[in-house]
Amino acid sequence: MQAKLIFLILLFWGMWCSSIYAQSLSSLKRENKQTMKELKVKYGLSSIKIEMGDNGFWYYLVSQKKGNQKCYGVISKNGNFIFECEYEDIIYINGIYKDGYVNYTFNSMSGGTDEFKLYNHMMLDHFILEKADTHEKLICTCDGKILKSGIQGQITYLGSWLLINTKEIYTRQLDGVLKLIIVNNESKNMRFMTWNGIEIFNDEMFLMIIANKASGNFNNVFAFNNQNRMGAIYLEDLNSIVPIEYSEIRTISGKREFEVKLHPADKFHVYNKTMNEKFIPKNPGEQFYVERKYEDCIKYYATEGVADADSKLYSASALKTIAILKVIQLQNHVQAPSANQLKDYNYNEIKSLLNDAKTILESAMSQDTLRTKVYQENINNCDVYLDLLETYHAQLKENSFGNQLLKSILAGISEGLKQAAVKSINASSLNIGKNSHSTANDDGRHNSSTSNSTGSSNSSNSGGLSDGVQNRIRQVEKNIANETEYLQHAQKRYNSNPTSAGKREIEAHKRAIEGYRKQIEDLKSGR
Incomplete structure (x- = not known):
């Protein structure tokens, strides 16, 4: 009862907050209707509308026509430009108002999804803008201060973290721990930075692996470049960055520290940021x-x-x-x-x-x-x-398919033998009944006839197939159902993030389904 009451309170609280937000935005539009008309005329705007963040911050998202292109800008509630109309895209990012772990849902490599706990640092509300002419991206504060410029490539938002030039993100089990795998887009190396542009790994990665936060460990990150070098960081501690200079890195249990090896002939030693190690091949x-x-x-x-x-x-x-x-x-x-x-x-x-x-x-x-x-x-x-x-x-x-097929056949044989034994027992009982009651009335004969008729009906529905073959067909039908489910998940992943690997995965599932259907045809035809 108490849990239900808490749920209802939270539900009504959420509805009330949504209502307040809607009312606030609606009232802002009504109250500033005339101002919006005046601003549109004053600045020669193509469009103007009010946008509002989760914390109540609001602004005018505006646009102007420049040649054949529509360019966007931001005007403050005081009527002054925060950002001139020079941008192809403007995104307002709501803040994260305290440090801590947040649960996210990611697609799993093996199908379905996984919950993943990721550490975020406190983050202010801010804008990310893309210039219309150069496609350069900027990170800016709400009052127009530039925090980071010169970003080229696609940005992926991961809580208070930014990834540049990411191709795929998915989860998988490695070493008994759920890991988040992040792969580059093949044509460019990835960059990894904080929300306000502090570079963690700059334009040198093709792969990142992040460990899920669980009991006894942290969000440790391993980053790899294409020169057999790796770096690392604990997301919980921005001072724990290990540059991508090492041959091997490993975590230290219970500590936010790393042990590193510069090259295969080196021995593991605890990294500290005063080190200035760099591997230079000598031959x-x-x-x-x-x-x-x-x-x-x-x-x-x-x-x-x-x-x-x-x-x-x-x-x-x-x-x-x-x-x-x-x-x-x-x-x-x-x-x-x-x-x-x-x-x-x-x-x-x-x-x-x-x-x-x-x-x-x-x-x-x-x-x-x-x-x-x-x-x-x-x-x-x-x-x-x-x-x-x-x-x-x-x-x-x-x-392996052969082993699964053998198991299924053996299971079918076992089930077939069991059913044959049951039929034999039933037949024996029936014969005993007939011998004991040779003077059975018409009802008894009718019942016996009905039993035979029912048996004939089952035989007719199975197409004369043996029990073992029927069991095998049922197993293959289950395989089709599983592959169909995997295909649906793969198509969802592809729709949200179209990649060549995703397309190959979809085709693989389709081929598997077609193969299973062919097996059923062969089993039914006796091939």
Whole structure:
């Protein structure tokens, strides 16, 4: 009863607030009707209307015709221009009035949606404007002060954070934690900044991964560029930025700190912002590694670079990275098969790459005892991905179509045997009844006839198919229903954010549905 009362109070409060807002906006329009006419004449405006923010701030959104283009501006309630009519687009952003976590809903890679808890810093109401001539975007305060200029590309709003040139945003499970995956738009690198233009990572990322806030962890962010470098930040602490300069970064449990490695031969150390570390390749092998040319890196250290002190570390790291990329591809496929095709997958090859890397590292560790910790960290990393390989390879076999088909057939056979046994028992009972009551009256004979008639009707409806085949058809029909649901989710994601990957996902679901329908036809025809 108390919960219901609270709900009703909140409901009426929301309705009252909406009513107040509507009344305020409506009354503002009535009260300023004459002023709007005067302003329209005074400034030669094409249009003028009142816009109002959630906190009661209001302004005149106006436009003027400039050549063939309609350009927008903002006039204050005092009748003065805050922004001249020079903009193609003007967006008013409502503020966030306290620091803290907010729940957002994002599309999931595996279909459906996930709730994701993201930390926001306090944010003032502000404007984002796009210039009509250059398409440059600006972040400005409500009184016209420019906070950030020179922004080019599409802006994605993420609470109190801004992303520039984002292609896709979706959730997925990684390392047992829900992560938000943010991918660039292929033609340009991403930028990541605060709502007021403070750059976190500037025009150098192709991928960002944000951890969901859960018990015992924070919103840690890992950012990656295309030069094998990564950076990091905890969204809760703007002073925790690690620049995109490192080969590996890891979190420290319970702390808003990171451990970093500058290159494969480095050891993990706690990052602090007084560091000014930058990796400069000292030979072609290291340059190949930075450029992600792993096979060239391995060849270099097997020939002219074989005597280099770090040759085994870089060779092993290159082998390990080739394998890790393949394990990640396997992981993606297992978690969302319709969206991630598995190409050239070879379990034995991946396992061999990781074991070869371990062998090289163990050999190097026995000869270079001063860097035992560095070698052991890399060996441990190989073990992590060997475990992941086994886990996802087992799931791949479990989820394979042939295995699912076999399971379904066995289930159908089992169900068929059970039904046959029931029929046999019923038939035996019927025969016993006939033998015991050979003088049964017409009603008894009619009942017996009805039972046979009903049985004939069932046989007719199934088209003479065996119970096992009928069960298989029902299973395939369930698969069609599931794929149809996945297709609907994929189409929704594509409609809100049309991408080539989204289009491929839709086509994959359609092909799967068509394949299942063909299976049903084959089963019915006995092929």
